[in-house]
Amino acid sequence: MPYPSTIAVLFLAALGLFAAPAAAQDGPLRIEITEGVIEPMPVAIPAFVAETGGAGEIAQNVTRVVASDLTGTGLFREIPREAHIARVSTFDAPVAYADWRAINTEALVTGAVAQGADGRIVVKFRLFDVVSGQPLGDGLQFAGPAEQWRRMAHKVADAVYSRITGEDGYFDSRVVFVAESGPKDARQKQLAIMDYDGANLSYLTDTSTIVLAPRIAPDGASVLYTTYETGFPRINLLDLGSRMARPLPEQPGTMTFAPRFSPDGARVLYSLERGGNTDLYELELSSGRTVRLTDTPSIETAPSYSPDGSRIVFESDRSGTQQLYIMPASGGAAERISFGQGRYGTPVWSPRGDIIAFTKQNAGRFHIGVMRTDGSEERLLTASFLDEGPTWAPNGRVIMFTRQTAGAQGEPALYSVDISGRNLRRVPTPGPASDPAWSPLLP
């Protein structure tokens, strides 16, 4: 028979088990959410209001481009106009948040376009957080010639994108690429430039010579590219304003290719082949001074600067296969960063500086992948018969590259993909296209 005192102690202890939490509970309830959903944000974009008589068509076009930009990211889903309950008849009308919530809108973009007597237009917009029932930042407006309406629409989309995601936009940018035509055994190539979404296409060179690997300057004013106009590859510098091109200084008996601007645009990295050996060189554009950065019996090519200009990533076969290496921008010891199965090439440093995009070939397949600058966390974003030549969007969130389909009828085309691997989309071009180079955001 247990002792009474023991029972009493146990009873009081049991009482304490219940009393102690209540007495000791202090502070609010605390919970942790570690799992959510990844879905496009529903956004409503009612037609921009035409505030003047002649601005109706422009207003419609601007609305369409803004919606296309945002939904094209894969991060937003436009709520169809037919589902809208509230109507935006004037730009300054108060927002009926309840009506927008009723159709599950999370963000609302309202806008207006006005055209003056001189033909200049003003495009303005506001962004609202429907869930919280408040504006999201201040309204903005842009003014300029009527023919610049697309750029204003892109800027509206950039602002909306930036306020919601917290990242810079990339819509007001351009892409230089190689436009291909003709039969495969007599392929013709010429440089072309377009808006990132394929609009406003124009050609920079003719088809008289083969051109490769264009690169846009950081200020967007000029383009480096490799040309075979002399029968051997050499680097030209083309001014986008005058459309005039001039060759970079070269040395007799050498071939130069794979150029890349430095982040400040003052220098150019490139590969030079001499006597069967290829190494990296750096050219100072203003003085023409050339510095040799590597001196190895292996092939070094496809260099790319880090955003701060302090380091270079490049491709080399010094280990026996094509791999990626990083070294100081002034040259020196190179550190290998790629160690996976297969071969690695065409590395490009992200504008954010934290990851490097590359082309990978393994087991008969090509991939576009990304890895950290120390080679860790390698992720393959795409896989196909032939994917190569990545280029970064200005905000470092999207990659554009060349994809060629298999077979005799296979043709190259431009594709873009989010760094999450989602939202793989084809970039519209009038014909086969390759070697894209994404410009910075336009000023």
Add this chain to the structure above:
Amino acid sequence: MERGERIGLAVSGGAHAALILSVVLGDWLFSPPPLRDVEIAQVAMMSEAEFQALTAVSSAAPRAAPEAPEMPAAPELSEATPAPAPEQAPPEAVQPLPPDEAVPDDAPDVVALAPPQADVQDAPPNPIVAPVEEPSEQTLPTISPRPRERPADRVAPRPADAPEPDAAPAPDVVAATRPDEAETPVEEPDPAETPAAPEEAGTVLETEENRTDEPVEVASSAPVSSLRPRARPERAAATDEPQEADAVEAALNEALADAATDPQGTGGTGRAAIGPPLTAGETEELIVAVKQCWNLGALSTDALRTVVTVGVTMAPDGTPDDVRFLGAEGGTQDSAAQAFEAGRRAVLRCGARGFPLPPEKYDHWRDIEIVFNPEDMRLR
């Protein structure tokens, strides 16, 4: 460490020690009652004829008399012992129930009865008959795609204020390039030129936007004063070396007295949380309710590396009254803002109709801290 926490710690430590002691000494302290002998009964099979004879002299309970096939004669056991207590009734008590009242026979004594006839078929023994919905004579209201405007009362008695004016027109093309650069001074719109909302705007529906901020008087089910028993008067003689039981009792008394008088109640209401806290299931229900609205699709990669803590003050009906930023770890200031916006949207969206929280425990969930940690969701 506060006094209340020390007392709680002492009580908790004593309870744990007592528990350990009980486990160690349990065999001596608590001797289990002796097991009852299990009564085992042997069951004898009976033939159909015997069964018919028995039922013929039974009570007037209706025999549904399924036409069972004739069972083969089972070998008789040499000794028939009584059935276990529930089955002590003589064999003649076994008779089939009407098909619609038949219950599964889970008794150990098995009399191979034929399954009920086709009326029951494979339906469960007690088929659940759904209530028949009778059409209502009232005509259903047609749901208009647009909310009907309410007459008379103007929720917005004055014209709606013009929204914050935009930046001034730029003289040149594309002056504004980035959101952070577009902080141009905004000129106030001329009130005379600013179009005021028409009078008809007053008939705008009462929306959350137009709702006044006056606190709504809600009848709270929470008691207005603590229900805890008043603290016992302290013992006059506090010996220097109290015995173990007295020490625990004194500590408990002190803890209860402090809890009753402690002004630091949960949620700053001036009273302590009463009643048991939320159970694990109730907490999990809240987590599930919030996370299904936590959309990370539009978050930046930096924001996906930011852990943000959000404070929520809840109304008694389970809807969020106030959502505020409490802190963030990792990422930048901008990414923290984006992460907070995503968390706030999750709380407001899924809490619009009230979270599934027990009203009687309102004191425990009046204030909630939610940590949004996208560690498992970020890109790697």
